[in-house]
Amino acid sequence: MRATEMTPNDKTNDSTEQKIFDAAHELFVQKGLDGAKMQEIADRAGINKALLHYYYRTKDKLYEMVAKSIIHQGIPIIQKTIESDLPLEEKIIKFVDFYIDLIRRNPFIPLFIISEMNKHPEQFIEKILPARLPRPEIFLKQVEDAVAAGTIRPVNPQHLLLNIISLCVFPFVARPIMQMVLGMQKTEADQFLKQRKTEVTEFIFAALRPR
Amino acid sequence: MRATEMTPNDKTNDSTEQKIFDAAHELFVQKGLDGAKMQEIADRAGINKALLHYYYRTKDKLYEMVAKSIIHQGIPIIQKTIESDLPLEEKIIKFVDFYIDLIRRNPFIPLFIISEMNKHPEQFIEKILPARLPRPEIFLKQVEDAVAAGTIRPVNPQHLLLNIISLCVFPFVARPIMQMVLGMQKTEADQFLKQRKTEVTEFIFAALRPR
DNA sequence: ATCTTTTTTAACCAAATGGTTAAAAGTCTG
């Protein structure tokens, strides 16, 4: 018997368990819960389909572990940055920097989260999301204060936060459409998205400059 | 025999054909090609499953028609706005205005397009996207000119376009996460998203103001 | 009313899919 909750004997990166997990990760991210098939996962992991059920009992359990790992991977970085007590300007710079780096390393994760959360909201909220999400209160307060102090143009703090996130995330999510509309090749698009970090930061600060 | 390519005898809104189409529309948008099941579509349309195949031969064909109709619905509005020769400022205002209105009327469409295009790129590009997508050249040129004339701060036109679209679309796409992080109820979120139009426009123009 | 055509249904079918079982192969420990 082999339950994953047990002693993590050998999660060496080429253990069978890990190979399955990696294959599942890849396929779930690419095709979602509905689109990914157990047989395909087994094939990609180079093993028998029965082994999937030996290590991870059901498709749902396997999905749950993969999705959890995805979520728990990114959240701490975002959390630490946004909940820190860096001064506002520095915080925004760092947030954009870390966030875009994070996404560039895992370009398909945001779309996975968004679209799976839309398709299976109950499951996601109950079983996958962590109890404690990043809390934006500190950031929102900082913006309020900066507005009051006249350091930045008057803006609604919540909208500002949403704007920053939109500017960071959306281009990666909508990459295929972007490529088509702007007539870009893969490499051009890569190049272009690499410039986003500075471009977005500048855009935000320009928008915040008091008049 | 009943082929949809034939004379559109009675596409009255409560014809069987239309009821099927509407049910399929709803489910495909909600669950995607993989997640939507023919039986469920039949149930929702209140008819026998065999009728689906009588009117639309296969799932793929049905999906193709629904997806096409979705795409072709929004594109002309965007196209007309962005390809018009309104002055830049006016164009941006109108674009944000129309675009956000469009999305508010169909809040699940953007995520549908993005996620389905990522999951079935070949099918989407070959069978569903129209030959002619909105061409951004005029807009890009206008931005260049405005930069050269010093009317706006120097920005990369492509990034600017992408920024505008990101600010308009992303909040609707990421709505569930937004609600959780900002601790909003449905009605609050509705209210909040309603404010976006002015908020986004102001944000963009502030970011473009020459220093 | 009768014949024809269109629309709808119930019953099927084959393939795919998630999951199980029992036995074989491999590993570990005395």
Place this chain on the structure above:
DNA sequence: CAGACTTTTAACCATTTGGTTAAAAAAGAT
């Protein structure tokens, strides 16, 4: 090596799923 335990496989199984068929019901045309 023997015995115990773990890992892996091939062969199944039940359900779901997309799709078909043949006949019934409804609607039109003469």
